[in-house]
Amino acid sequence: xxxxxxxxxVLSAVLFAIGFFGVLLRKNTLVIYMxxxxxxxxxxxxxxxxxxxxxxxxxxxxxxxxxTVAAAEVAVGLAIIVALFRRxxxxxxxxxNALKN
Amino acid sequence: xxxxxxxxxxxxxxxxxxxxxxxxxxxxxxxxLLMSLVGVASIFVLLDAFLLAALMVFVYAGAVVALFLxxxxxxxxxxxxxxPFKKITIASSGIALVLLALGxxxxxxxxxxxTAELGQIVPVGATLKNYGELLFTTYLxxxxxxxxxxxxxxLGVIVLSKKFEGLxxxx
Numbered sequence: 584x585x586x587x588x589x590x591x592x593v594l595s596a597v598l599f600a601i602g603f604f605g606v607l608l609r610k611n612t613l614v615i616y617m618x619x620x621x622x623x624x625x626x627x628x629x630x631x632x633x634x635x636x637x638x639x640x641x642x643x644x645x646x647x648x649x650x651t652v653a654a655a656e657v658a659v660g661l662a663i664i665v666a667l668f669r670r671x672x673x674x675x676x677x678x679x680n681a682l683k684n
Numbered sequence: 685x686x687x688x689x690x691x692x693x694x695x696x697x698x699x700x701x702x703x704x705x706x707x708x709x710x711x712x713x714x715x716x717l718l719m720s721l722v723g724v725a726s727i728f729v730l731l732d733a734f735l736l737a738a739l740m741v742f743v744y745a746g747a748v749v750a751l752f753l754x755x756x757x758x759x760x761x762x763x764x765x766x767x768p769f770k771k772i773t774i775a776s777s778g779i780a781l782v783l784l785a786l787g788x789x790x791x792x793x794x795x796x797x798x799t800a801e802l803g804q805i806v807p808v809g810a811t812l813k814n815y816g817e818l819l820f821t822t823y824l825x826x827x828x829x830x831x832x833x834x835x836x837x838x839l840g841v842i843v844l845s846k847k848f849e850g851l852x853x854x855x
Binding site for chain 1: 702728748758784841
């Protein structure tokens with residue numbers, strides 16, 4: 584069986600959906616963050632597959648930038664989580680309801 | 685042969701991604717994320733993006749997952765009973781799963797019918813020279829912006845994690 588562009592796109596969609604379900608279902612902020620990373624990576628799979636099948640380099644360069652932005656995002660996000668834990672002593676989302684009501 | 689490798693790697697990636705979501709232990713989740721990222725890197729190798737595969741392992745597996753593990757062990761938030769999911773969450777997840785399956789099915793039926801085998805498409809040659817040429821001509825402005833973004837991120841992390849003496853009463 585020939586592996587075409589559709590296979591890679593379906594893989595990307597499934598990975599993105601798993602990350603999205605993780606964000607919806609989990610209560611731990613750190614795990615939610617990991618699932619966000621998973622969604623970013625899933626989008627890079629689609630970009631690289633499109634780039635490969637259309638014979639261009641642009642998708643690769645975009646993935647380059649996505650990697651950089653993801654690294655910066657992880658650094659800032661984890662710093663926020665640590666600051667939050669320092670003040671509230673918890674990282675469970677249902678206990679972080681200061682903005683509710 | 686490439687098809688076989690694709691199925692092996694994608695099964696590995698999806699299984700580890702599921703393990704990230706459904707693992708009770710946060711450390712185990714982070715390690716499953718590491719395995720999933722390595723699986724994605726191997727998919728990149730199948731797509732002839734060797735530099736991106738190497739970068740994926742370096743940046744994500746080397747830096748990001750290590751940072752995650754460090755924070756998980758620093759905060760030490762293990763234990764505690766995990767509440768069961770709410771019924772509304774389960775119901776909405778089920779509906780979303782059905783929608784996802786329908787979307788994938790219709791995509792598979794009517795999506796871009798690119799059945800060309802990879803052997804017929806000549807690789808564009810994602811070499812370091814090509815990357816450098818693109819990054820310093822077409823994408824020069826995004827490179828500058830990303831550099832600035834990294835600087836801002838560094839400053840933000842310093843501000844977030846430093847304790848300021850005079851500001852405690854404001855908080």
